[in-house]
Amino acid sequence: MDEVPGVPADLLGGHLRVLKAAAATGWLPDRDALDDYRAAGTRAAESGVPLRALVEAALLMAESVAPVPLPALRRTVSALMEGYENAQRLALRQEETARREFVDDLLQGRADRLAERAEHFGLRLAEAYVVAVARPSGPPGDGDTTARRIEEAMVSRFGSHNVLVAVRDGGLVCVVPGSLTVATGEFTHHVRQLFAPGWRVGLGRPHRGPGGVVTSYREAAGAIELGDRLGLRASVLKAADLLVFPVLLRDRAAIEDLVTTVLSPLLETRGGPESLLGTLEAVFASQGNQTAAARRLGVSTRAVTYRLERIRRLTGFSPDDPTQRFTLETAVLGARLLDWPAHPLS
Template identity: 30%
Template sequence: MIVLMAQWSVADLLAHADRLGLHPIAGPVTGARVERVDIAELGGLDALEAGTLAIVPAHENPAPYLVDVALRRASARGVAGLVFTTDLTLAETAVSLAERGGVAVLSAPAAKLSDLAVAIDRLLSGGASETMTRAAYAIERATAAAGLADASVDDVLLAASQALGVPFSLVDDPAVTWADNDAVCVGEVPIGRLVAAAPSGVAAPDGVAPEGAAPDGATALVGPVVASLASRVAQRHVRDRFAPTRSRADLIVELVLAESARVDGFVGQAAQLGFPLQLSHVVGWLKPTGLTDPDARPPRSVEPALELFALELVAAREEMWHIAFIQDDLLIVSTESHGAGDHQRRLREVATRIQRHAGTLAGPDWAYTLGLGTPQLGAAGLRQSAAEARIAAESAVAAGRPGDVELTDVTGLRRVLLDLYASPISRNLLGDILAPLDALGPERSATAVRTLLSYLSHRNSLAQAARELNLHPNAVGYRLKRIREVLQLDLDDPDTRFSVELACRVRLLGASRH
């Protein structure tokens, strides 16, 4: 077992220079061991024991020859150092004597003699009083640093380190949680753990502080406060840094969810927020799926942590990026000038990293499916790309491929259906045709829509529909009889047949888990 002993040097005292008001003038500031502090006149140094830090009372600088004599006596007695309470300036001979004799010369021009002696004595002896004094001073300095308008986390840690004499640092730790008292967080998202070095003046017999040594009392008191202050500064920094991006993200959510008739109204708002809506946009849609419980929602901690990760990830990229949530789904929007090459590839590069991180945050019971839209121009194009991305993600989930990356098929009929699905008005009009089937319940309604589509797409052939559905023709005929009764439509009329088939295709295209 290693027994830790308090071993203070002049260098350890200078680690508390701000609080004590000490300034090194001459002589060595490392290595000299300080065992006690005393107040002594220059002529009384012969009475001091070795290892004493002598505070010399004076209202003005002593004569140079007196300082030279005092330094010779201090060196002979093994005095650790001399502290003058004046703004001392030494002659060259005194500087040389201090160096050769191993006597540190310090000044504390703003300090009160008795207060300085008591403060240093408490520091050397430790105890509850010194612990509280050190802690209060470090908290005061850290709070002042955090209150500056342009403060950073490093500024807070530096102020606390200098005031306490214990270096603080922020380290990555995957195990840290927002509830830990040494966690530094943005909101409830941990960004690191606050770590303090071994206390000044505490060392093992070989002079090296043992790894994992418990912090001293003052450090233990100050640590949680510094972590909290650093968290507030980090939160403010993130808020100020990403506030414009988040405001534009809110606008994107409104645009994606709005009726088509309102699209033009977003152009002015976007211009005010500095969002070039007239450029080209491509959207990724990240959709979570519970693998054990499809109806469950992702852990509450995932969304803020994922947003912060994504914002930090794209902050240094040349393209304009926005991260927005619609319920539990995440929209990743990349904006560039029209005609920029590989626009979708760059979106995929970023979005797949966000997808992987989402899976790490949520755990093995969750899969995040990524749908990628195509680059589109303007406000309507952004809505179109978002609809493509959403349908791609939902189609992959519906096909039993949660966790995949799905690109939009933009050829032929599917592209036409995507255009219809992207328009709420068109979607609602087509949805009204099949609305009577919804009264049958979700499962029976979905079965009816698939049966109806198979029948209509095979030109009203019961036999071909039966082969596709793996049913007997009579079973298909029975289903269609019920469907006709519910819809009250003439499925032999060409126009009706076309509109119903189109409605079925759009319905199934947008279904997420049917």
């Protein structure tokens, strides 16, 4: 009997004996025999023997038995495949567990054999990496399945050594080399296809080393948080575009003083300052075009003009003046960051 390349000779050592006994007696293999086949399938998977080669070897051995006991052969091959597939599922679960633990350690900066473990997932931490964070609009659903689908698609394009996708805190995290600028766009493309409307993606800046991955991750997550706090409409938020806001928040006393000084007169308006703040935001988002701002707000251009004049009278600041416009816009952004006036300032 010819041997199948790549299949150890002792892996199916009892196979002929089982088949000959079935051919002679007509009895099917018992539970113990089938358990041995499942164990052989497990050993084959753990040894890296291809499933096709394993089944081919079992069928090739059966050709030397006459008559071939087909019911027994079917059960033995089925048990081999079951053991093989069980081993693969176990290995996949172990790999996913190791991946989650690695991602948690990587994003929290825990340095326990981090570089060595990173190589297992194809990352070279001496390089600069960018982190993208995708947050769904509702419950995450089967995040592991979504992560696998996105990672498979990206690996097929960029290679396994360039992509790491994992589930974290109900969203997806994608780590790619900073030099691979198109990868974050590809990640966003797949998020758009698989997530329900309302999703957001935050993009950190490229940073070098394990600590750089942590920094980029925090920037990406922070970009989404800022987008929520500021009521930004964009689905994709880049930390590089939002650098002014962490600067504002570093001196909380200064931004509180700015908001109080510039915007507190709006508290005197009937119904509160929200409609006036919203009008300023719409005007700033429309680059000062009051007609476009009116469309955003769903009101008439005359209403926008009236509100801006009221803001000028109450605060003394006009968005038509370049310097005063900057002060007003910074104050409005500060108000959103501090959740004013819902949360009064001290």
